[in-house]
Amino acid sequence: MRNWIQIFTILVLAAVTTMACQRETEQNLEELAMQEQHKIVVYQVFTRLFGNTNSTNKPWGTIEENGVGKFSDFSDQALEEIKKLGVSHIWYTGIPHHAVIRDYTAYDISDDDPDVVKGRAGSPYAVKDYYQVNPDLADDPAKRMEEFEALIARTHRHGMKVIIDIVPNHVARKYEGKNNPDGIKDFGADDDTSVAYKRDNNFYYIPGKDFKVPEPLDGYKPLGGEKHPLANGEFDESPAKWTGNGSREAQPHFHDWYETVKVNYGVKPDGSMDFPQLPAEYAEKDYKAHFEFWKDKDVPDSWKKFRDIALFWTKKGVDGFRFDMAEMVPVEFWSFMNSAIKTENPASFLLAEIYNPNAYRDYIHLGKMDYLYDKVELYDTLKNIIQQKGSTDNLAPIQTGLSDISAHMLHFLENHDEQRIASPEFAGNPNKAKPAAVVSATIDAGPMMIYFGQEVGEPGAEDAGFGSPSRTSIFDYIGVPHHQRWMNEGKFDGGKLSNEEKELRDFYSRLLTFTLHSPALGGEYMEIHSYNRENTEWYNDKVFSFARWADGQRLIIVSNFDPKDSFGFELQLPRDLVSKWKLQDGEYPLEERLYGSINPKLIVENRTAKIRVDLEPLESWILELK
Missing domain, CATH: 3.20.20.80 (Glycosidases)
Incomplete structure (x- = not known):
């Protein structure tokens, strides 16, 4: 019996060690990938x-x-x-x-009112509970x-x-934080609703006035006119709150963010600040x-x-x-x-x-x-x-x-x-x-x-x-x-x-x-468009070009925005760039990195550098100097 226990223990320890090594390997690979990454x-x-x-x-x-x-x-x-x-x-x-128009009452989620919800599935920017996720997205x-x-x-x-x-x-107009962690009170729970503003109120109020649903425009009806027990043109909010985009009307306009209410951050109604100021040196x-x-x-x-x-x-x-x-x-x-x-x-x-x-x-x-x-x-x-x-x-x-x-x-x-x-x-x-x-x-x-x-x-x-x-x-x-x-x-x-x-x-x-x-894309930039507009025949304002570089990589990028016409020209590098790249007279091979279908050359002579470019409509070249 003892031998079986020992064997079982060894197997469990081996499995745990293997899993730990696997996690460590995955972590190391992820860290390596992030080290090699130069852009997000x-x-x-x-x-x-x-x-x-x-x-x-x-x-x-x-x-x-x-x-x-x-x-x-x-x-x-x-x-x-x-x-x-x-x-x-x-x-x-x-x-x-x-807020969503769907019955989730079996999961202790209250019904939302179509009069203050945009669409049937609702706007993701009218959050009803910040400590929970959208129930629509779950299998259970x-x-x-x-x-x-x-x-x-x-x-x-x-x-x-x-x-x-x-x-x-x-x-959301009907915010209900039913999943707040211990010790965290809901938005508005301690608000003094008798005043328009108080520093520690979470919302702004319109004392003495009840909220009214906006007048619909262009024949709009919630849910396309489908009957719904709450779709009656009314929503109980007393006193009315300011609307999310700042409307101070008890009945906001249809184009206001009427499904939301504005959060108060200590900015008084006159715009003055009711909180410590951050010194400019910060x-x-x-x-x-x-x-x-x-x-x-x-x-x-x-x-x-x-x-x-x-x-x-x-x-x-x-x-x-x-x-x-x-x-x-x-x-x-x-x-x-x-x-x-x-x-x-x-x-x-x-x-x-x-x-x-x-x-x-x-x-x-x-x-x-x-x-x-x-x-x-x-x-x-x-x-x-x-x-x-x-x-x-x-x-x-x-x-x-x-x-x-x-x-x-x-x-x-x-x-x-x-x-x-x-x-x-x-x-x-x-x-x-x-x-x-x-x-x-x-x-x-x-x-x-x-x-x-x-x-x-x-x-x-x-x-x-x-x-x-x-x-x-x-x-x-x-x-x-x-x-x-x-x-x-x-x-x-x-x-x-x-x-x-x-x-x-x-x-x-x-x-x-x-x-x-690409390391160059985390490095230096110089636009060469203006120089070519002044100095290059056939180069026009449907084309744009610039250079990017860092240690180990130098790029010239040129794009044709014209959907119909091809353009051919001798793209020139400004002398400042020739100097920064320390280019000597001679020919330099270029590799096109997007499709690799062309391999032009950069020709440098007497501090003048040119590349023959022939761009099809909507074509771009990302040229790397080898």
Whole structure:
């Protein structure tokens, strides 16, 4: 008997040792991969749409009619294919429990009112409970948190980081924190509702007035007019609260964010600040100094509530956050919040949705954001060029203006708020964005982001219910047809894609994989476009070019944005660049790194350097000097 016990003990110890070694090996491989990585590539996925194989697409359809994706749809195969695309971080959009029109009362979740919910599936930015996840996404809603924790672990096993949304500016009109950890009170629990403002109130109030549902526009009816016991044009809120976008009317406008309420951060109704000010010199200090600054400060209650929310998710293994409408929340709060997150996880990824260029540097240096949306400048300019409404001459000044913070700017051509490239309202053809994708991904050290379905040309053509086509719906249950063809009934092998769709995905895979591991893209930048506009015959404002370099790699990148015409010219390198690269007279071989189909030469003579370039319509070359 003793021998069997000894044998059993040895086997158990061996198994434990093997598992420990395996975990250590996986950890070492992940660390090695991260050491080799020079850029961040974010894949934004709308979680409830990703794995849905249902193609019914009935406007305002229910889960039973239109289907819904689950956490479990992100299988090992799916995650491996996302990884192969050249992705380092997955932004799982729509994770925190938001208001939905579905009966989950069996799970102690109250029904939501269609009069204050956009769509049937609800907006992911009207969060109802920050300490729980969307029950729609779980195979078993009773175990929805465990299922999300398993997804975090699976994502990490495939060497990718996990990002989720936090929306500090506003919460759902019917917020109910039923899963708060011990000691954490719900939003508004201690508010004095008799006054419009009080520093430690979580919300702003309109004393003496009850909330009224907005007057509908253009024949709008909740749920498309379907009968529902709560869809009666009324919602009980007394006194009324300010609406999420700042409306102070008891009856907000239909175009206001009427499904949400504004969170109070200690900003008085007159705009003055009711909290400690962060000294200007803290722009030069690291997150540790910011954390120390706030340790003994008395701050508004909402600050502490959102800090606790962020740390709750950080402890669960979430690697970072995308902060919705960050500029609507004071920068001092971000210093407080982000320094607490960084103290818990110094490698955390902190991204701010922000549209005010005048505030960029404050949110980076004082607010301790890692990255900001580069929507207003690079995205908007590239969209104009793609639509043939603008000139590539407008690109160079953008990078010059952002030169001190360019590594903090996240670039994209699609996200859940923007029109799909392939939609008629944007370009009508996803290939028209190829040169813009190359420029976005390579122009600086900032991260590149793509939105799921972008890589196969998804046009967002469905009439899902709330809202109109051109953007894939974030409010309703819907299938995403082009993406579904790549998903191929859960095989995730692209088996149903057309040849054109396969080619587009191959393009993104080549581009993103290259950028992820290119040392030059973490290094220096020089635009050579302006020099060639002045000195090179046939070089025009449909073309854009620049150089990137770091120790061990020198790149010349040139893109043709014209969808119809080819261009041939002798691309010239400015003498400053020839000097920086220490180029002597002679011929230098160049390797094209995107497709490798051409191998031109750089010819240097008397400090003049030229490359013969012949670009097809929408073609880009990423040339590496050997």
